[in-house]
Each structure stands twice: as structure tokens, then as C-alpha cells.
Amino acid sequence: MALADELKALREFRCEEGKCVLSVYLNTDRADSEQQKGEWKIRLKNGLKRHEEYLEASENKDQLKSFRKLRKKVENEVNGNQSQLQKSVVIFASDVDDLWSVHYMQLPVETSFHWDEAPVLDQLTKLQQDFPKSGIVLPNMDEVKILETDLGEIQDTRIYSFDPDTGNWNYKQGMGAEDKIMSGATHTDKYDQRFQENLNRFYKDMAGNIERMKQDRNWEALYLVGEADPVNTLESQLRVPVDKSVKKNLNNVDTSKVLEHVFN
CATH class of the missing domain: 3.30.960.10 (eRF1 domain 1)
Structure with a gap:
């Protein structure tokens, strides 16, 4: 527990x-x-x-x-x-x-x-x-991972993958607290181009999910972690304040390292 x-x-x-x-x-x-x-x-x-x-x-x-x-x-x-x-x-x-x-x-x-x-x-x-219940969001090209933390411990992990056929974000099962955050990107150049062209719209939909989670789960803080472009784009779509942004690709590290970068 x-x-x-x-x-x-x-x-x-x-x-x-x-x-x-x-x-x-x-x-x-x-x-x-x-x-x-x-x-x-x-x-x-x-x-x-x-x-x-x-x-x-x-x-x-x-x-x-x-x-x-x-x-x-x-x-x-x-x-x-x-x-x-x-x-x-x-x-x-x-x-x-x-x-x-x-x-x-x-x-x-x-x-x-x-x-x-x-x-x-x-x-x-x-x-x-000092470290109340919080959400840590890691935006990537076709995946957005959300870690829910309390007292610096991971309580829940949610992963949303983008479906290019429907244009929707789909929830899939998360992972354990000690697992690595791995990028699932295997898309083609054509898909990359489509995603880049529609990045603002796609992230606007995800921003709505994050805003609802913040309210429903009583997050007192919100953090964004990732490369500058997706972090900046997602932050521009959010209608809630972001407490801290970490402009660093941490997709292939243990979740404990993500927490270390956020809370240090």
C-alpha cells in the first residue's frame, strides 16, 4: 500500500x-x-x-x-x-x-x-x-504518459496512445513504478508529418483530459517533462497552471529518475 x-x-x-x-x-x-x-x-x-x-x-x-x-x-x-x-x-x-x-x-x-x-x-x-498529490505528464510524439504521485511515490500510471486512423487518444494499461518510460514510436515519415501539422489540435484534446484528471483526482501540482517542442505545445493548450517544466527527454529512463528530475 x-x-x-x-x-x-x-x-x-x-x-x-x-x-x-x-x-x-x-x-x-x-x-x-x-x-x-x-x-x-x-x-x-x-x-x-x-x-x-x-x-x-x-x-x-x-x-x-x-x-x-x-x-x-x-x-x-x-x-x-x-x-x-x-x-x-x-x-x-x-x-x-x-x-x-x-x-x-x-x-x-x-x-x-x-x-x-x-x-x-x-x-x-x-x-x-511540500509534495502533495501531483500529476507528471510526459508528452511524446504519439504517446502521452501521466504519472500520479503523492509523497514522492507513484500512485498510478496512465498511457495514452494516438490513433492516426481515428485522430483520437486511446487509453492503454500503464506500468509499474519501477518500469522504464519507453517510447513506442514506430510511425512513418508521412505519419510524423501529419502529426506535426496537427500537433496543436491533437494536444488540445489531451489537454482537456489532463485538466479533468487534475480536478477529479485533486492534484495540487502539475509537471511537464519532455523535449521542448511537445512540452511547449502541450503547455500552450492547457488552461491550468503548470508548476514546473523539465525540458529533457526522459522516455528511456526508470520512473524513479523522472521523479528525481521533477522534485530536485
């Missing part, structure tokens, strides 16, 4: 008999000058060790036993999935109700560890304010 969808349940989660929730915010951003050599490994180990030492000193055997179990689970999760690391990892874990929420995020966080009666959500609340 997407982290944005879990937030409501996490806000309501609370232990009735003392501290039982481990909240982990771990910065793994390799672009950070302090992360060039995998320093997150040391911070993860030391942060969890420090909390375990506090519990040992408190002589609360039940909490110590629970914490040690969760610590091992968290360390195994992160160390075993290093290939998935992006800019941060956020984890909420508890023996109560088997709470286990893990998210590898494209947004940076400040490394911190918490052992409390409830999940510590301050950083996520701030991130949701």
Missing part, C-alpha cells in the same frame, strides 16, 4: 501498554555529501544500538525483547534491499497488530530513530505538505 494511503491508519495507531513502535527515518541519498561512502549503514547501526542501550538501562525486559526483534527485522530489510535504495527509507514497525510499513522513497529525510507509543509522523506530515 502506498505510504500516503497508510498515513491515516498510522495516525490512529497507538499502544495501550507503553512504548511499542519503532519509527525509522534513514537518509540514503548518495547525492548528499555526507553519504558518498554509504555512511547510512553506520547511522542505522548506531541509531538502533543507542535505543537498545537505553532500554537495557531501563530494565524493561518486555520492551527490550520486542525492540531487539524489530531491530533485527529492520536491519535485515534495509541491508537486504540495498539495490532499492533511493534517497531515503521510512519504516514503522511494532509487534502490536504486526505493524510493518516499509517505503523506499525518492524524497530525502533527516535520519532519526524513535521508540514510542505511536508512530512518529512529523517528517511525513511535512513532506506531504
Whole structure:
């Protein structure tokens, strides 16, 4: 389940008999000058060790036993999935109700560890304010891809392909968040010429779809990503503001790289 969808349940989660929730915010951003050599490994180990030492000193055997179990689970999760690391990892874990929420995020966080009666959500609340539900549109010659994001995570992907016989945009099934954005252009020079001549009209129809999605799906921000000509043409047809345009062809990169260019 997407982290944005879990937030409501996490806000309501609370232990009735003392501290039982481990909240982990771990910065793994390799672009950070302090992360060039995998320093997150040391911070993860030391942060969890420090909390375990506090519990040992408190002589609360039940909490110590629970914490040690969760610590091992968290360390195994992160160390075993290093290939998935992006800019941060956020984890909420508890023996109560088997709470286990893990998210590898494209947004940076400040490394911190918490052992409390409830999940510590301050950083996520701030991130949701800064990175609300948004639409990222990648216009191409005969395809337009739309990524819906919340908290920097992809919630949905929609692909519209242009049918030269009918002059309409047709929706086709999207792809996974980790898939590459691949161009499907296999058209002829004659088709290219027809599309270029009618670009404004074709994109006007697509602009209407985007405007409806923005309203129906409550997007608070809209981004365009692609080569200058299709981005500029589509933006000129939109009757809603564009928050940011990235004039770069990202059709053959992982979607995580698209998010990186948009949110950096």
C-alpha cells in the first residue's frame, strides 16, 4: 500500500501498554555529501544500538525483547534491499497488530530513530505538505504518459496512445513504478508529418483530459517533462497552471529518475 494511503491508519495507531513502535527515518541519498561512502549503514547501526542501550538501562525486559526483534527485522530489510535504495527509507514497525510499513522513497529525510507509543509522523506530515498529490505528464510524439504521485511515490500510471486512423487518444494499461518510460514510436515519415501539422489540435484534446484528471483526482501540482517542442505545445493548450517544466527527454529512463528530475 502506498505510504500516503497508510498515513491515516498510522495516525490512529497507538499502544495501550507503553512504548511499542519503532519509527525509522534513514537518509540514503548518495547525492548528499555526507553519504558518498554509504555512511547510512553506520547511522542505522548506531541509531538502533543507542535505543537498545537505553532500554537495557531501563530494565524493561518486555520492551527490550520486542525492540531487539524489530531491530533485527529492520536491519535485515534495509541491508537486504540495498539495490532499492533511493534517497531515503521510512519504516514503522511494532509487534502490536504486526505493524510493518516499509517505503523506499525518492524524497530525502533527516535520519532519526524513535521508540514510542505511536508512530512518529512529523517528517511525513511535512513532506506531504511540500509534495502533495501531483500529476507528471510526459508528452511524446504519439504517446502521452501521466504519472500520479503523492509523497514522492507513484500512485498510478496512465498511457495514452494516438490513433492516426481515428485522430483520437486511446487509453492503454500503464506500468509499474519501477518500469522504464519507453517510447513506442514506430510511425512513418508521412505519419510524423501529419502529426506535426496537427500537433496543436491533437494536444488540445489531451489537454482537456489532463485538466479533468487534475480536478477529479485533486492534484495540487502539475509537471511537464519532455523535449521542448511537445512540452511547449502541450503547455500552450492547457488552461491550468503548470508548476514546473523539465525540458529533457526522459522516455528511456526508470520512473524513479523522472521523479528525481521533477522534485530536485
